[in-house]
Amino acid sequence: MTQPIVVVGAALLGGGRLLAARRSAPPELAGRWELPGGKVEPGESPERALVRELHEELGVTAEPVARVPGEWPLKPGYVLRVWTARLLAGTPEPLEDHDELRWLTPGELWDVDWLDQDVAAVEAVLALGAW
Numbered sequence: 145m146t147q148p149i150v151v152v153g154a155a156l157l158g159g160g161r162l163l164a165a166r167r168s169a170p171p172e173l174a175g176r177w178e179l180p181g182g183k184v185e186p187g188e189s190p191e192r193a194l195v196r197e198l199h200e201e202l203g204v205t206a207e208p209v210a211r212v213p214g215e216w217p218l219k220p221g222y223v224l225r226v227w228t229a230r231l232l233a234g235t236p237e238p239l240e241d242h243d244e245l246r247w248l249t250p251g252e253l254w255d256v257d258w259l260d261q262d263v264a265a266v267e268a269v270l271a272l273g274a275w
């Protein structure tokens with residue numbers, strides 16, 4: 145069986161908030177909110193991919209902290225895995241793939257329209273009690 149392509153999502157936590165990013169593309173996902181991240185490239189570790197994607201998409205330096213238990217199927221052949229992460233340098237900006245960012249408190253988490261798979265992923269982050 146072919147291995148699924150892993151998409152890493154970052155649950156970037158800071159100041160008691162979680163960073164959510166609104167997708168600007170493709171059209172079927174645009175306007176929905178997700179954890180920033182992207183596909184792990186061949187030969188790359190998921191942690192390394194997470195650092196690379198956060199740099200490309202948000203212009204920041206971040207580090208993974210812990211894997212969030214679970215994985216969530218995306219489109220066929222793709223699976224989402226999530227790590228908590230923290231900022232080391234920079235202020236996130238929607239440079240690529242996103243047109244808006246929001247830092248959400250636990251009470252604001254469900255104010256945004258998360259992509260379907262991200263609802264379960266965000267619940268798993270919340271269950272960690274890492275805030």
Ligand SMILES: Nc1nc2c([nH]c(=O)n2[C@H]2C[C@H](O)[C@@H](COP(=O)(O)OP(=O)(O)OP(=O)(O)O)O2)c(=O)[nH]1
Nearest residue numbers: 151152153178179180181182183218224259261262
């Ligand atoms: N990054 C990310 N992608 C997600 C999440 N939930 C979800 O369904 N997806 C989907 C959207 C895309 O179809 C796919 C990830 O693609 P992407 O466009 O973010 O990845 P990438 O930056 O590596 O893509 P590319 O432009 O290099 O092709 O997974 C999520 O929380 N984070």
